[in-house]
Amino acid sequence: xxxxxxxxxxxxxxxxxxxxxxxxxxxxxxxxxxxxxxxxxxxxxxxxxxxxxxxxxxxxxxxxxxxxxxxxxxxxxxxxxxxxxxxxxxxxxxxxxxxxxxxxxxxxxxxxxxxxxxxxxxxxxxxxxxxxxxxxxxxxxxxxxxxxxxxxxxxxxxxxxxxxxxxxxxxxxxxxxxxxxxxxxxxxxxxxxxxxxxxxxxxxxxxxxxxxxxxxxxxxxxx
Amino acid sequence: xxxxxxxxxxxxxxxxxxxxxxxxxxxxxxxxxxxxxxxxxxxxxxxxxxxxxxxxxxxxxxxxxxxxxxxxxxxxxxxxxxxxxxxxxxxxxxxxxxxxxxxxxxxxxxxxxxxxxxxxxxxxxxxxxxxxxxxxxxxxxxxxxxxxxxxxxxxxxxxxxxxxxxxxxxxxxxxxxxxxxxxxxxxxxxxxxxxxxxxxxxxxxxxxxxxxxxxxxxxxxxxxxxxxxxxxxxxxxxxxxxxxxxxxxxxxxxxxxxxxxxxxxxxxxxxxxxxxxxxxxxxxxxxxxxxxxxxxxxxxxxxxxxxxxxxxxxxxxxxxxxxxxxxxxxxxxxxxxxxxxxxxxxxxxxxxxxxxxxxxxxxxxxxxxxxxxxxxxxxxxxxxxxxxxxxxxxxxxxxxxxxxxxxxxxxxxxxxxxxxxxxxxxxxxxxxxxxxxxxxxxxxxxxxxxxxxxxxxxxxxxxxxxxxxxxxxxxxxxxxxxxxxxxxxxxxxxxxxxxxxxxxxxxxxxxxxxxxxxxxxxxxxxxxxxxxxxxxxxxxxxxxxxxxxxxxxxxxxxxxxxxxxxxxxxxxxxxxxxxxxxxxxxxxxxxxxxxxxxxxxxxxxxxxxxxxxxxxxxxxxxxxxxxxxxxxxxxxxxxxxxxxxxxxxxxxxxxxxxxxxxxxxxxxxxxxxxxxxxxxxxxxxxxxxxxxxxxxxxxxxxxxxxxxxxxxxxxxxxxxxxxxxxxxxxxxxxxxxxxxxxxxxxxxxx
Numbered sequence: 001x002x003x004x005x006x007x008x009x010x011x012x013x014x015x016x017x018x019x020x021x022x023x024x025x026x027x028x029x030x031x032x033x034x035x036x037x038x039x040x041x042x043x044x045x046x047x048x049x050x051x052x053x054x055x056x057x058x059x060x061x062x063x064x065x066x067x068x069x070x071x072x073x074x075x076x077x078x079x080x081x082x083x084x085x086x087x088x089x090x091x092x093x094x095x096x097x098x099x100x101x102x103x104x105x106x107x108x109x110x111x112x113x114x115x116x117x118x119x120x121x122x123x124x125x126x127x128x129x130x131x132x133x134x135x136x137x138x139x140x141x142x143x144x145x146x147x148x149x150x151x152x153x154x155x156x157x158x159x160x161x162x163x164x165x166x167x168x169x170x171x172x173x174x175x176x177x178x179x180x181x182x183x184x185x186x187x188x189x190x191x192x193x194x195x196x197x198x199x200x201x202x203x204x205x206x207x208x209x210x211x212x213x214x215x216x217x218x219x220x221x222x223x
Numbered sequence: 224x225x226x227x228x229x230x231x232x233x234x235x236x237x238x239x240x241x242x243x244x245x246x247x248x249x250x251x252x253x254x255x256x257x258x259x260x261x262x263x264x265x266x267x268x269x270x271x272x273x274x275x276x277x278x279x280x281x282x283x284x285x286x287x288x289x290x291x292x293x294x295x296x297x298x299x300x301x302x303x304x305x306x307x308x309x310x311x312x313x314x315x316x317x318x319x320x321x322x323x324x325x326x327x328x329x330x331x332x333x334x335x336x337x338x339x340x341x342x343x344x345x346x347x348x349x350x351x352x353x354x355x356x357x358x359x360x361x362x363x364x365x366x367x368x369x370x371x372x373x374x375x376x377x378x379x380x381x382x383x384x385x386x387x388x389x390x391x392x393x394x395x396x397x398x399x400x401x402x403x404x405x406x407x408x409x410x411x412x413x414x415x416x417x418x419x420x421x422x423x424x425x426x427x428x429x430x431x432x433x434x435x436x437x438x439x440x441x442x443x444x445x446x447x448x449x450x451x452x453x454x455x456x457x458x459x460x461x462x463x464x465x466x467x468x469x470x471x472x473x474x475x476x477x478x479x480x481x482x483x484x485x486x487x488x489x490x491x492x493x494x495x496x497x498x499x500x501x502x503x504x505x506x507x508x509x510x511x512x513x514x515x516x517x518x519x520x521x522x523x524x525x526x527x528x529x530x531x532x533x534x535x536x537x538x539x540x541x542x543x544x545x546x547x548x549x550x551x552x553x554x555x556x557x558x559x560x561x562x563x564x565x566x567x568x569x570x571x572x573x574x575x576x577x578x579x580x581x582x583x584x585x586x587x588x589x590x591x592x593x594x595x596x597x598x599x600x601x602x603x604x605x606x607x608x609x610x611x612x613x614x615x616x617x618x619x620x621x622x623x624x625x626x627x628x629x630x631x632x633x634x635x636x637x638x639x640x641x642x643x644x645x646x647x648x649x650x651x652x653x654x655x656x657x658x659x660x661x662x663x664x665x666x667x668x669x670x671x672x673x674x675x676x677x678x679x680x681x682x683x684x685x686x687x688x689x690x691x692x693x694x695x696x697x698x699x700x701x702x703x704x705x706x707x708x709x710x711x712x713x714x715x716x717x718x719x720x721x722x723x724x725x726x727x728x729x730x731x732x733x734x735x736x737x738x739x740x741x742x743x744x745x746x747x748x749x750x751x752x753x754x755x756x757x758x759x760x761x762x763x764x765x766x767x768x769x770x771x772x773x774x775x776x777x778x779x780x781x782x783x784x785x786x787x788x789x790x791x792x793x794x795x796x797x798x799x800x801x802x803x804x805x806x807x808x809x810x811x812x813x814x815x816x817x818x819x820x821x822x823x824x825x826x827x828x829x830x831x832x833x834x835x836x837x838x839x840x841x842x843x844x845x846x847x848x849x850x851x852x853x854x855x856x857x858x859x860x861x862x863x864x865x866x867x868x869x870x871x872x873x874x875x876x877x878x879x880x881x882x883x884x885x886x887x888x889x890x891x892x893x894x895x896x897x898x899x900x901x902x903x904x905x906x907x908x909x910x911x912x913x914x915x916x917x918x919x920x921x922x923x924x925x926x927x928x929x930x931x932x933x934x935x936x937x938x939x940x941x942x943x944x945x946x947x948x949x950x951x952x953x954x955x956x957x958x959x960x961x962x963x964x965x966x967x968x969x970x971x972x973x
Contacts, residue, residue, distance in 0.1 A: 009560065010468050012384025016656040050654075052382040055468025111377045111649045142381070142651040198653050203669065203788065 001217055003029035003045040006073065008064040013050035013087065013197065020197035021047065024210055025217040034067040045082050045216050046073055048089030050142075050195060060103065060145045061091030070096050082126050082216055083189045087143055090181070090191035099182055099191045100158070101150030106143070107174025113142040115206070116194050117169040118180050122162050125183050127190045130211035130220045136169060137208035139194035141180075146193040148175035148182075158182055165190055231262055239266035245597055252591035260529045260577065260585045267495035267533060268502055269596050271760050276597045277726040278758045281739050285753045286746045291715060292754055293414070299340040299491065300410075301754025302417060303716045305784050309670065310414045311677055312346040315354070315407035315720040315780040317759035321462040322404040326371025331379040331465040333406045335537050338383060339491035342474050343540065345418040345481050346410025349655065350668045351380045353390040353406050354681040354720065354778040358399030360638050360970055365394075368402055370971070375465075376406070377649040382467035383474065386658050387650035388666025391681050394638040397774045400764030405720040407780040409679055411670055418481060420490040422508035422543045422569050427487055429501075429512065429567040430549070432556050433473050433539035436497070437522035439463045440535025469538040469561070476559040477540065485548035492539040498532045500541045502575060506589050508543075511572035516579040520562040528579045543569055603732035606693060612730050615690050618819040618836035622827070624899040628953040630830050631874045631902070632962045637829040640871050641966035642882075662883070663794040664709035664867055667785065676788040678712035680781045684870070685774035687838035690823050692734045696741025696777060697841040701907060703781030704749050705867040708850040709910060711792045711857035712783030714749065719756040719779050724763040724772030734775035742777060748843035749850075751781070792857045792865040795884030799947040801863050801913040803888060804922075805873065806853060808845040808908050809939035813895045820896070825870045826903035845908040848934030853910050861914060861922045868909040873943075874902040874952060876911050878959055881951045888951050890944030902952070913946055 003021050007014045014031070022028045029047070030040050039046070053064035064070065070092070077083045077098055085093035093099045106112055115138050120131040131137065150158070155177055158164055166181040173193070181192030196209030214220050236246045239262055249257055249265045257265065267273055275282065287295035293310055294302035300314035318333025338348050353376060358365050380387045385408070422429070440463035480486060488508065490500045497519070505512040516528045522536070544552055549565055556563035570576070575592075577585035604612060624630050634640050644662075652661045660667040665680040682702040688695030700717065707714040719742070724731045746752055763772040785791055814820055821827050822836020856862045864884070868876045881887055892901045914922045926940050949956050 010382070010471055012382075012471065012654055013656075016654070019656060051384060052468060052471070055382060055466070055471075057468065110374070111381055111651070113381075113648055113651045113653065140653050142653060144381070195653070198656050201656070203659055204653075204656065 001025055001027065001044050002040065002042055003047065004032050004040055004043050005029050005047045005049060006032045006034065006069055008034040008053035008067060010053045010055055011049050011051035011088070013195065016197045017047050017049040020200045020213060023200055024213040025219065032069060034064065034069050037068050039072045039076060043076060043081055046076060048085040048092050050087030050089060053088055053092065061088060061095040064092045065095035074098060077189050080188055084127065084216065085191040086195055086197065087193055090193055091145060093189060093191040098189050099184055100154050101148055103145045104147040104149050105145050106147050111144040112172055114140065116141040116172060116180070118166040118194060119169055121164045121167055122183060124162065125165065125187045125190065127212055127215055128165055130215040138199065138206045139196055139209055140198045141172065141194045143193055146173040146175065148179045150176060161185065166192060231256055235262065239263065240270060241266050245269060248595050248597060252595040253587065260532060261587055263529050263533050264498050264585065264587060265592070267498050268592060273495050273499055274596050275758055277599050277601055277760060278721070278735065279598055280600055281736055285739065285743045287752050287754060289716065289750060289752045292752055295754045296756060298419060299343050301716060301718055302344065303754060304414065305670065305675065307673065308414050310412050310417060311409060311782060312341050312344050312412055313407065313409040313718055313780065313782055314340050314755040315405055315718045315778065316340065316757040317720050317722055318404045318406065319401065319722065319759050319762055322372055323368070323402050325462040326368045327375040327378065328462050328464050330372040330375030330404050332463045332537055333404050334376055334379040335465045335467065335470050336493050337406045337408045338385065338470060339493065339540070341408040341410040342477055343418065343489055343491045344412065345416050346412035347478060348385045348408050348410045349657065350409045350666060350677065350679055351385050351387040351407065352666060352679050352681050352780060353387070354683065355390065355392045356398045356403035356685065356776060357394050358402065359396045360394055362399050366970065372404055373646050373649050379465055379467040381651040383471045384654050386652050386654050386668065388652055388658055388661050388668055389679055389681060392643055392646060393685070395685065395774055397771065400771055401762045401773050403722050403762065403773065403776055405722070405778045407681060407718060409677060409782060416481065418486060418489050420488050420504050420507050422488050422504040422510050422512065424487055424543065425569055425571045427543050427546060427569045428549055428565045429514065429569065430542045430544055430552065431519060431539065431564045431566045432542065433561055434466065434469050434536055435520040435522040435562055436526065436531050436534045436539070437536045438526065438530055438534060441530060441533045463535045463537050465537050472559040472561055473538055473540065476556050476561055479555050480552055483551065485544050485552050487543040487545055489540060489542045492541060494535065496533065496535045502589065502592065504541065504543065505575060506593050511570035511574050511589065512567060513570050513576045514567035516577055516584070518564050518566040520564050528577055528584045601726050601732045602729045603736045604729050606737055609692065609730060609733040609737065613689065615837060618822045621819045621821060622831050622899065623897055624903065627874065627898055627902050630826060631878060631952055632954060632958065634826060634829050634871050634875055635878060635959060636962040636965050638966055639825060640875055642963045645967035645971055659788055659791060660710060660793060664706040665712065667710055667791055669788055674787045676785040676791065678707045678710050678783045678785060680706035681778060682706060682781065683776055683778045685776045686823050686834065688734065688738055688775040688777065690838040692737035692775060693741040694838050694840055696738035697745040697843065698838070698907060699777055699779045700742050700745035700749065700751060701841050701843065701846045702869060703779045704751055704846060704850055707781050707783035708853050709792065709865045709867045711790050711854060712785045713854065714751050714781055714783040716752050716754045717746065717779050717781045719753055719777055721756065721758045722762050722773065722776040722778065723760050726760050731772060738775055738777050745841070745843055749847055790858050790860065792862060794866045794880055795864060796880050796886040796888065796913060796946045797863040797884060798915060799886065801915050801946040802919055802942060803890060803944040803946060804912050804914065805941045805943050806849050806910045806912060807906065807939055807941065808842060808937050810937065811906055812939055814900055820900040820904035820906060824872065824903055824905045826872065826899065839905050839907050841907045844934045845937045848932065848938045849908045849910060852935055852938050853912065856912060856925065859925065861918050861925060862912040863915050864913040866911050868911060869905065872903040872905050878951055880911065881956060882960055882963060885956065886946050887948040887956055888944050888946050889948065890952065
């Protein structure tokens with residue numbers, strides 16, 4: 001299993017993502033710099049971490065989506081490599097066109113950091129197959145721009161195709177249809193606002209994020 | 224010297240905040256009249272903010288040493304040994320005046336500045352904390368100030384990716400015209416990779432890195448050294464603007480360069496910017512410095528050396544490199560898209576020489592700049608005179624509580640005890656994935672990759688300090704000590720942020736001197752030295768009509784260590800049936816007939832509208848004894864929950880444990896005390912602990928083992944009840960929660 005974590009200027013959950021992947025997979029992922037023009041060969045998994053790439057200037061995720069390495073990430077995603085974007089990573093995926101919709105400012109206009117209860121809506125993807133349909137899991141959120149928006153047609157399509165991965169049981173940020181995470185049409189790209197890498201260790205107060213990483217890393221039995 | 228400089232008139236001297244007597248000192252130091260650049264440099268270096276001229280004499284008396292202290296006050300931050308070749312580096316600093324004028328940027332740049340103080344010494348910042356004081360919630364500006372300050376702290380800390388793990392927020396009318404924003408950062412470094420500020424090595428290059436210099440924040444340090452006049456708003460241009468994104472890049476670039484052996488010395492450009500950083504580096508290294516002002520990266524054209532030297536633009540650092548390392552260092556900063564410029568060199572002249580456009584525009588002997596700096600022994604009232612001035616008397620006509628449950632609801636709904644979740648949820652407290660606890664007595668973060676954890680607590684009870692500066696100073700230290708013990712940490716050291724009003728008033732100077740004496744005595748008794756700090760004076764405002772001084776607020780930031788975080792204790796009630804014990808000094812088994820036990824209590828103020836009486840005394844031997852016993856109980860895993868007793872007394876402590884655990888309790892009062900004294904008195908050195916049924920025997924055995932030390936013999940244990948049910952003191956948890964949550968919700972969202 002060869003995994004890579006991309007670091008943009010302003011990423012600040014990149015180390016946490018590396019630690020989580022190594023903790024669950026046993027092997028440290030490769031680290032890739034935003035200015036690199038090629039991805040390492042033979043990747044099985046790419047993660048875009050949380051943070052404030054380019055300070056969220058212009059629009060969160062907008063500038064990172066145009067960085068050199070993202071052209072390669074898009075190609076890899078189109079070739080079927082699983083790509084996970086968490087928080088700012090989700091914003092980058094939306095800005096890059098790999099996922100539909102946009103993440104707007106939270107309805108409260110405030111940053112919000114808390115544990116979020118999520119309902120698992122899809123258990124078919126490479127990311128979510130370890131969960132049970134309808135299961136409630138606890139994963140922390142920490143974002144200012146997590147209010148998911150898409151037009152009604154897009155939302156209907158996402159729901160119809162089973163591409164809503166997670167929903168908030170209580171809508172903290174104003175997201176359309178309580179959406180916390182969505183999948184690409186082919187199912188190999190997941191964007192989610194909650195931070196599964198902050199829920200992989202008993203010391204975090206919960207380990208519901210472990211199953212997600214174990215699913216991607218093909219280690220479900222071990223989780 | 225440049226002929227272009229204007230003559231220095233008395234008006235110009237006054238605009239620079241220098242008294243006539245201080246200007247005489249400038250003339251003596253230079254042996255001639257200064258030009259404008261030189262005057263500007265003297266004015267900021269001799270401002271209260273940079274020179275500590277009113278406080279230095281008294282700061283020298285604070286205890287600063289212990290075997291685990293690696294570096295005490297004087298550097299950018301304090302450094303303590305945390306074992307395994309690692310060190311914790313931390314400091315707290317004020318950003319009061321800017322935050323009142325422009326709350327978002329004032330608070331944000333306060334966080335940015337304290338972060339730089341810590342990573343400048345080689346530490347990766349691992350936690351932020353804060354201590355905030357606001358005025359009356361119904362003051363017309365207060366909602367805006369609270370919203371702005373909280374958003375600013377979050378906006379900066381969240382973006383740089385340092386978790387904000389604890390803080391305290393109080394409200395009192397004394398802060399109506401002058402809020403306090405104190406920010407603290409804790410970092411972790413390898414012991415053998417700590418960086419200091421002394422510039423050495425004649426000919427070594429001086430390098431400027433970070434953001435470009437703009438015209439923002441010119442004279443910020445001078446502004447922070449005067450009372451607010453009615454024109455506080457007009458000072459907005461002296462508030463700097465923060466860019467946390469650049470700070471994040473600066474942290475990563477500096478730490479990357481620090482991993483090599485290129486750096487001789489490094490200093491952040493904080494208050495008084497390039498002036499104080501270059502002067503301090505050269506002075507600490509007993510060297511000289513020559514800067515070529517044409518090479519300073521500037522944001523706009525046409526900036527003068529005066530502006531460059533006094534700008535407080537953020538996210539900038541000054542370094543001395545080893546010769547030949549410039550290219551390698553430049554490559555690191557270019558990778559992080561930051562400015563990098565060699566702007567001068569270390570000299571052996573012991574002068575600061577600035578050149579601009581081929582001319583020398585400043586030539587100051589550094590010795591006299593430091594040695595001739597004013598130091599004042601300002602007059603102050605004795606303790607007795609102060610008590611008379613402040614009209615502090617024993618509480619007369621002590622009221623009784625007729626309905627303990629109703630009083631508890633009022634307390635929980637009051638601004639000072641209300642749930643602060645509206646604030647804490649705006650801070651990313653989890654980034655780094657090492658946060659182990661927030662919202663309890665102390666914030667706890669794991670030392671990355673180890674079993675160790677650092678506990679952090681910020682504390683001060685200004686109404687006690689006002690009533691009795693000496694006991695109040697002791698109490699601030701004791702409460703920090705107690706909060707660290709309550710999570711199972713061994714208290715190691717403190718940083719402080721001494722916020723006071725105008726030191727030229729003898730009653731204010733009395734608050735300062737006596738509070739420092741109390742703090743010093745407590746630090747000595749508790750083996751809890753002060754390793755860094757900051758003084759903020761002139762916190763009073765004429766803007767609100769009349770010279771209204773703030774309450775004396777010596778905010779404390781305590782740091783302790785947990786050797787194995789598996790033994791960390793937390794506050795919530797855990798299980799039905801757990802026994803509840805009050806740990807308190809044995810001599811308070813019965814009330815003290817000479818005291819009301821309710822003076823200056825929150826209950827007296829909230830329920831009876833009386834801000835009166837004497838502050839609770841602090842028995843340091845009892846603090847030491849109860850702290851040690853609580854730590855031992857936690858280490859041996861005999862207690863299931865721990866909480867210290869502070870604002871609001873025993874009833875408030877129990878309510879916080881119940882709400883956090885979503886479990887009620889059956890509790891009984893002592894017959895020796897009145898209901899008000901027992902439930903709402905704020906006697907010190909007390910904790911509430913719970914013990915599960917299977918541990919009660921071992922708990923009693925340990926308690927019965929008797930004292931190991933004289934201090935421990937002072938400590939008593941009282942079984943006061945049992946965890947269970949869904950109410951406390953006759954009030955349902957739902958009603959308690961509604962009261963607790965109501966204040967911020969109704970104020971901010973109502």
